[in-house]
Amino acid sequence: MKKLFDEKPVLFAVIWIVVYVVGTGTLGSVSEHDSVNYAAMLGACIAIAAVLLIFAKKHGLMQEWYLQGYRGDVKRALYFLPLAAAMTENIWTGTALPEEPAGTVLLGIAAKGVLAPFLEELILRAMLYRAIAKESTRRAFWITTVTFGAGHIVNLVFGRGSLETLVQVGYALCIGFVFTVIMVTGKSILPTVIAHIVFNTLSFFAREPEQAWVGYACIAVLCAVCVGYGVYLLRVSGGIPERAD
Numbered sequence: 001m002k003k004l005f006d007e008k009p010v011l012f013a014v015i016w017i018v019v020y021v022v023g024t025g026t027l028g029s030v031s032e033h034d035s036v037n038y039a040a041m042l043g044a045c046i047a048i049a050a051v052l053l054i055f056a057k058k059h060g061l062m063q064e065w066y067l068q069g070y071r072g073d074v075k076r077a078l079y080f081l082p083l084a085a086a087m088t089e090n091i092w093t094g095t096a097l098p099e100e101p102a103g104t105v106l107l108g109i110a111a112k113g114v115l116a117p118f119l120e121e122l123i124l125r126a127m128l129y130r131a132i133a134k135e136s137t138r139r140a141f142w143i144t145t146v147t148f149g150a151g152h153i154v155n156l157v158f159g160r161g162s163l164e165t166l167v168q169v170g171y172a173l174c175i176g177f178v179f180t181v182i183m184v185t186g187k188s189i190l191p192t193v194i195a196h197i198v199f200n201t202l203s204f205f206a207r208e209p210e211q212a213w214v215g216y217a218c219i220a221v222l223c224a225v226c227v228g229y230g231v232y233l234l235r236v237s238g239g240i241p242e243r244a245d
Contacts (some may be wrong), residue, residue, distance in 0.1 A: 002059060009131035016123050017147075020048055024116065034100055038107035052122065065126045065189075072186035076236050080191055082229040083178065087199040091223040093214055094207035109201055117196035121189045124148050125180060135245035137184070141240050145180045148172030167219060174223040175199075178230035185237040187245070233234035 005012045027040035056062050074080070098105045125144055132140035149172040179192040209215045232238065 001055065005059075009134060010128075013123070013127045013131040016048075016052070016127060020119055020123050021120055023048065024119075028111075035104040035107055038104065038111045041187040042107060042111035042115065045111055045119055048119055049115060049122075051127075052119075064130055066130075066183055066187055067122070067126075068188055068190070070186040070188040070191055072182075072188075072237065077182075077233060078229075079185070080182075080195075082232075083182070083191070083195050084198075085179075086175075086222050086225040086229070087195045088202060089218055090202040092207040092218045095205045096207035098204050105204060105228055108202060113201035113204065114197055117200050118193050120148070121179070121183075121193045121196055125176075125183055125192070126189050129180070129183065130244060137242060137244050138240050140244070141180055141184060145176045146173065148176030148179070158180060164227065167216070170221050171223050174226040178226040178233070181230040181233045184241055184244070 001012075004015075016054050016179060023044045024041050027044045029035050030040055031037055044122060053067075056065055056067060061066060100108070129140045132143055149169050178207040179195070182191050209218075
């Protein structure tokens with residue numbers, strides 16, 4: 001595995017993206033019971049996370065994959081307040097207790113709310129960015145941003161509606177943009193992992209708006225905040241770095 005990482009880092013990242021997307025997507029839809037799907041997905045996430053963290057620790061990749069504290073100026077980043085506000089979008093129209101049993105909800109939060117966000121930030125963002133950035137940080141930035149959003153298209157394969165998936169792709173692109181900005185300017189995925197966990201976990205307690213246009217309006221505001229905040233961070237930090245230090 002180390003030889004592949006050294007000689008073909010982009011292929012290494014792409015293989016792990018496929019393993020994560022196909023593995024968790026398939027195992028997350030093996031049964032009609034959510035508890036079984038969540039348990040299977042959780043097991044897959046734990047296995048993937050364990051392999052990658054052991055590999056990173058063994059070969060000194062913790063810093064290269066931005067598995068470290070935020071190294072940017074928190075004050076100039078406005079203490080991440082715009083990001084924090086945007087990540088609560090799921091509950092802007094109200095909250096509701098999940099209808100599923102508590103055990104099922106806890107499994108869902110562990111799998112989709114915590115471990116999936118961590119792996120997506122590590123694999124789809126840090127690992128992919130660092131691999132491509134060896135040749136071009138600018139290309140790495142935009143490919144990473146687009147990959148995160150476009151990656152949600154696979155939800156069509158696993159039974160999601162086309163309109164729902166397209167909307168998800170749209171706001172995932174905007175979230176992916178600001179997350180990538182935070183990562184490359186702060187040399188860390190810690191803030192984005194936390195934000196991603198908050199966003200996914202709150203989805204379990206979201207209440208659907210009575211009128212569809214309200215939901216779309218909230219998504220539009222979310223996108224505007226993410227893009228605006230991302231542009232602001234790029235400007236105050238000097239733009240996309242020339243080198244991925």
